[in-house]
Amino acid sequence: MKVFIKFDFTQFCSRILDEKLNELNIKYRMLNFGEIEFLESVPADKLKAFDAILKEYGIEKIENQKVILVQKIKDTLIDMVLNANEGQNVKSSVYLSDKLGHSYGYLSNLFSEVTYTSIENFIILQRIEYAKSLITNTDLSLTEIAFKLQYSSVAHLSTQFKNTTGITPTTFQRIIAKRRTLKSN
């Protein structure tokens, strides 16, 4: 026997949202479909529970546009760091606004607002992380890594590495090597 069913997704989702929000005792207002405004501040654990419940029904909370753009900024910057052409230095600000079609000032403010850190810091962090992976996973010397990552000198790389992580690249290398021997034993 075959039966044919007709769904009304809007009604179905609205019912579930309403049910669950009431269950959690959250006061809300439905704006458009897929957009909800909480009428009072919701404690974090309640919000988390809400997220978890929705997930069961295949419903996911969409992060806001700013977060999406920040993610784009991050992706662009990571791409820039990882694919840095040796010896070819492009200014990150120019690169970013070219790629994303927003002014650097806007992007920079947005980034700081969402992540609490600056784009510059983020770049440094990414470069140092990349340097770390090169130190641990390749045979490249520090000099070669410094060149690859467009640092003016090994000393510059070391200084920035030390500033960011609190340890020198050589110490870092030694610690990772010792950890690996410790694990393999």
Added chain:
Amino acid sequence: MQEDYTYVVLADDDEDDRLFFVEAFEELKIKTKVDVYKDGIELMDALNQEDSMLPNILFLDLNMPKKSGLECLIDIKANNRFKDMAIAIYSTSASEEDIENTFVQGANIYIKKPSAFNDLKKILSDVVTVNWQYHTNGLDKENFLLRL
């Protein structure tokens, strides 16, 4: 943000240090939940409960009675359930070799307890920020080493 707050736990036998730690987080603008334990045994008992909520960052004093921070660290690293926790060593002072050893044993962060409250606030804020960066940017946690 997937989580609204960072859950941090400190195990330290020193009452004053626990006080400074809690006060520092209270004064910081970061949303955190702070729990403190007064020694390694108490900490491990809490962590080892099946339904326990695991901290994002665990701060370990090295010199504690009954079970030292290093012993806790080694136990934690041996248990796969704790693999997502960032471990910060929070100690008075140690030699370079000892510091290096905690990293080798799997610590991510080494903090020398500062002697000014504002320094402590700055350090804790940095730790939470960097940890969050590692968390949100999908960085290789194996390479997460920080010394403050």
Added chain:
Amino acid sequence: MPLRFITNSERFLKIIFGLTLFVVLVMGGLAYRYVKELTKSIDEVQHNYEVHILLEKMVSALKDAESGKRGYIITKDSTFLEPLLTNSDTFQYSLAQLEELTKKNPEQQKNIEELRTKVEKNLAIFQKTLQLANNNNIDSPEFIEAFKEGRRTMNSVRFKIKQMAAHETNILGTSRAKSYKNLNNAPMVVYYVIILSLLILLLTYLHISRSLKILKEKNELLETFKKSTTQSEIISKHGNWIWHVEDNIYEYSDNLYRLLGEEPQSFEPNLENYLSFVHPDDIEKLTQHVEEMKENEDLPFIHYRVIQKNGIIKHFKAYAKLLVDSDGYKRLLGTTADITDEIENYRIIEKRNLELERSNKELSSFNYVASHDLQEPLRKIQTFLSRLEDKEKDNLSNNGQLYIERIKSSTSRMRSLIDDLLQFSRTNKSEEALADSNINILLETAKHDLAEIIADKRARISSDSIPSMRVIPFQIKQLFLNLLSNSLKYSREKTAPIITISYSRTNASALPNVKYSKYYAYHTITIQDNGIGFDQEYAEKIFVLFNRLHNKTEYSGTGIGLSICKKIVENHNGYITAYGNPDIGATFTVYLPIT
């Protein structure tokens, strides 16, 4: 060299002996030949003489017969005929004898045959004349004719005999000339042979005397060597022994007895006697070693104890090696050494090491106390102070605020003291921490740590490129940090510090105040500043712990920084020197060995 000499000598003697034997044989042969020659010569003379006698006898018999015949003819007395009757036989006999004597000489044989015919003819004539005489036909022409005939034959016989005698003499003459010639050479040959023998004798004498001299020298050398061995045995407390493998006989040196606390050669050197000295716990082990030694004809290093009769226990170490001489005779040469002192010293060192380790442990636990237990309350004082300052400052009177400032400066001074002291006690030598390091980076890191002061003082720091070295990285960083902060701290007022770091290499011989060095050359890093400098007479003092040249209110400092520098440099087997010039500047030179 001596061995080769002896072998050569032996070969030489063998050759000489062979040569001499040959010469003697030659001489014997020659003598035999000459004696034989002489005998032959005598025989020939004898033979000649006999032939002559026989011939004479025959002539005389003929003469007798003739005279008998003549007597008979005249007297008719038959007694005259007696010799005639016997003579026939005599002739035959003599002829036979002659034949026998000269049978080797065909010419004489022929002569004898001729003689025989002539004699027979003569005899026949003899008979005829006799018959004629008997018939008293003496006056008959027949008789006269026969008589004459008899005379002629007689003469012919005589002639023949003379001829034969002459022939015989002739033979003798040639033979004598020959043997004379032979015998004449003999003295000459003998003379030469004797000269040769003398030469050989002389040569042999020379050689043997030379060999003897060398042998004597070697012997003396051996004697000296033996004495020095005995001496060294006593001084180095070891004894030698020999085990004759085939005969299973032992030989012990005097000192081996002394090592056992006994008089030299006071007991028979055998295994049983020796084992009576060995420590009961080691007898089994040693016996086993000896069994193995006998089997393998070799003894590796072994160790055992002996107990002297006075009860003193000694530690022995023994070793032996097989020696096979050129005759294939096997001996095991062994050395036994008394290593009791060594072991005692080792024990003392071990004990001291333990003590050192213990005191080191105590020191590190003191470090820990200093690092943890002293720092902790201080840190809390400082933290509470900062809390007090932050939260309650406004509630305090001016005095109260001033006191807080004073407490703060005192605690921070205490902090630097504790930190520096810790730094000093933690600056230990550790081989594991050594790593090939980029010194330039370490210098940069040190500069970075000081970035704030450098900027404040507007200091200019320039540096050469320094090659990589095998060092303890954080210590070298600390070294730069301390030296740079020293230069920055003791800068002249209103003068921007200029610090120059230069690199060069120095040969060990050119190092100041260093006489011996196990390294050939040193990396030399010089840190020169334009600060207040110091009087050169304090150049040594400034490295001493807690030594300060200045009042602490003038210049902050704990008096530990440079001591740490010295310790770090010494950890790297290097040297550090200071050169000061008041109001002009100071120069610190660090020498690190090039390994």
